[in-house]
Amino acid sequence: MSDTDAAEAVAVDFGEDGLVPAIAQDADSGEVLMLAYVSPEALAKTRETGEAHYYSRSRDELWHKGGSSGHTQAVREVRVDCDADTLLYLVDQNVGACHTGHRSCFYRTVDGEHVGERVFDPDEVY
Numbered sequence: 001m002s003d004t005d006a007a008e009a010v011a012v013d014f015g016e017d018g019l020v021p022a023i024a025q026d027a028d029s030g031e032v033l034m035l036a037y038v039s040p041e042a043l044a045k046t047r048e049t050g051e052a053h054y055y056s057r058s059r060d061e062l063w064h065k066g067g068s069s070g071h072t073q074a075v076r077e078v079r080v081d082c083d084a085d086t087l088l089y090l091v092d093q094n095v096g097a098c099h100t101g102h103r104s105c106f107y108r109t110v111d112g113e114h115v116g117e118r119v120f121d122p123d124e125v126y
Helices: 039-048
Strands: 022-027 032-039 052-056 060-062 072-079 087-093
Touching: 032 039, 032 052, 032 087, 039 052, 039 060, 039 072
Parallel strands: 022 087
Antiparallel strands: 022 032, 052 060, 072 087
16 A cells, blocks of 8 residues: 555645635435535534534534534535545435525526425425
């Protein structure tokens, strides 16, 4: 086994703002569910609890995915890209990932065509 194949912890590059983008992907289907940002604290909480935690830039606070809706993400694995500046959360999504009620935040094309269905009514959840 070469040195590049040996397992060793990777130092994540959280950048100047202290955040790194994280893609949440369905661990079974490969469907991309959402993109959010992660702080060192959010990554630590994710690893500690096994559920996805992010950092809300708009609220300027740690955010437990599904904390208010119940639509949690059980994290099977956290991967880091080759530059160590982007994370990939492989998750089991409970209901939907998007606050609009869709399973994925990527439910429409740039032309406005809807390619995903709503899986919950956001007016009933939030």
